[in-house]
Amino acid sequence: MAAIAKSSSRKPSTFWINLLLIVICFLWLVPVFGLLVSSFRTREDISSSGWWTIFPHQAWKRTSEIALTRGLPLDQPVEVLPGQRYTDAQLREGVILPDGTQMQWSNRRQRVLAISERQWTANLNFYLTNYDNVLSGRNYRYTLPDGSSQEERGDNLIGAFINTLTVAIPATVIPILIAAFAAYAFAWMRFPLRKIMFAAIIALLVVPLQAAMIPMLRDFTSMQINGTYLAVWLAHTTFGLPLATYLLYNYISQLPRETLEAAFIDGASQWTIFTQLILPLSLPALASFAIFQFLWVWNDYLVALIFLGGGGADMKVMTQRLADMVGTRGQDWHLLTAGAFVTILVPLIVFFSLQRYFVRGLLAGSVKG
């Protein structure tokens, strides 16, 4: 709030406003940028240096080595160069020599010292192997710095990607269709219980899905659909319906009355009006809810965890896979960063290409409320 006070002088300076906005946007972008950059860095680099070292910076670069006598006692200061004695602790920390170079143990057991110079450098080793490893599901082999090699298990995010699409598309389309019919009836038909039913939909908007989950899971188990895509679609359809009906109602009820009346006078049936007039006219609203629901389903973790959890490992959606990776391989940043970026790629594309519709949907749902 302090910033508002600052900008509340007689003439708010555009410069300060823009500067503050840029700083905020910068803070917002840095975490994602770090993830993106890291996902292209080598396994070795990512665990030994920060992603910001891709920018030019000054760092100690090893220029030469000094081998001391092996087995030289270290309990008292060692004379490395004539007249210069340093303790073991100093050499571990690194000492700055009079000529500006740094001396540090390179291999303490072998009594080898490294001399480093301060140089400009940028850490620009990029490759696509991390993506290959998280997508293909193959095992892959790494050469460690000491020359030995190590085999690691990859991840199969391509499979999870297809699973997520399989979940998300029907779970987006089906509720929209059902909700559009209901929204039309609420907006343009008069029938008993209409007010009560619509009020129930408003009430259901905020019911936490946890409240229905346990009995729902039991029903699905007795229908033997637990752990199948069918269960997830039904769950998402149910949880998406109240909002879909409400948003579409807001839009459909605002359509010009004259258009519909003209059609009625022409003798068109409700069915004809709905399919020939209302659906085409409501396309913007249908699109904005579709984006909303698609992003929600794509990013959902809880519903998939509960209703798809009983299925096999090869049915898991991407959020489940990524969460598994976080749990089991929390230190493998080369895999986690690439995996995370794969999972957020589609939502980001959908978001940036259809942002206008998405925002419109949000506004219809919230500002009116």
Place this chain on the structure above:
Amino acid sequence: MQSTSKLSSAPPDRETANYLQVVTSLGILIATAIFLWWGFLFLRDSEGVNQLIIGAFAIVWGVAGVGLLYFGLNRFIESFSDRIRSIFQPFIFVGPAALILTWFLVIPTVRTLYLSFLDSNSVNFVGLENFVSVFTDRQMLTSFRNNLLWMVIGTFSCVSLGLLIAVLADRSRFDRVAKSIIFMPMAISFVGAAVIWRFVYYYSPPGQEQIGLLNAVISVFGAEPQAWISSFQPFNNLFLIVIMVWLQTGFAVVILSAALKGVPDDLLEAGRIDGASEGRIFFRIILPYIQGTLITVTTTILIFSLKIFDVVIAMTGGQYGTEVIATNFYRQFFINRNFGYGSAIAIVLLLAVIPVMVYNLRQLGKQEAF
């Protein structure tokens, strides 16, 4: 607009039923039922079938099945006299939605309430015992405290930061780019965001190279690196709340800036002519004007933070004193298999949203159209 010739192909006014149409529409309905049932069995029992085929089939099955169902029912009802049609047709349009919501949302919620009075295996009636445990259990109390932190600090930060950015963007030429950037995390899943932020908070022991951004930054200033998400309990929750603020502020920005655009210019002009400072105009004119939107945004984010789950599970698994109500629900329900206790937690969540529900219903009652 559609051509009127298409629209006027409607059935003529009718006093009696058209029996041929009754028969054909019943045929359509029976065929639809068979199609839906067959598709259901295929989707339920198909194992080892290519996922793409299942997915494509599901789309066709769901959309065509639902569409045919509506079409058949509607045709059936239109074959009767106008009076009967006008009575029953609306129920065909709302019916499927009402059925699904009743079957999978309303009745389950009532059953959850019932289960919450039963023991862990849902056999014996235990009265309020589960609720007593909910409000006395140490882990539950921690989760209530944490949820309160999420709801108060998280919501306040989202809304006030959102308002600040909306006001700034309103006065800047770069408003669209800025809003896009702030809004962008809304497209990211909480699990994805958890990976992003674990990387920011990553801790290496002192002396090692810090690859986590936050520790690297404080190391530059000579401070010791910290394990942000496991130490400093209960303040480690704040580092998790930052993630929600990062994700949800964009929502507040978008909606609040739309509301700000709706503030009439002549109102602001009048204030300026009267010599009010910008701060006074903001607090005395703008804030009251967008009050309704502000309440909506606040309640939306409040409910969101009440149900917070994914981010905690993905960041800490509920350890280090970061458990929230929803993670405890999950633990009782799935890991401890204590259905009574789990249901009681779900009911507590439900009770917590009832004020919002009542508020929404009262707003609905004020709308003249209804």
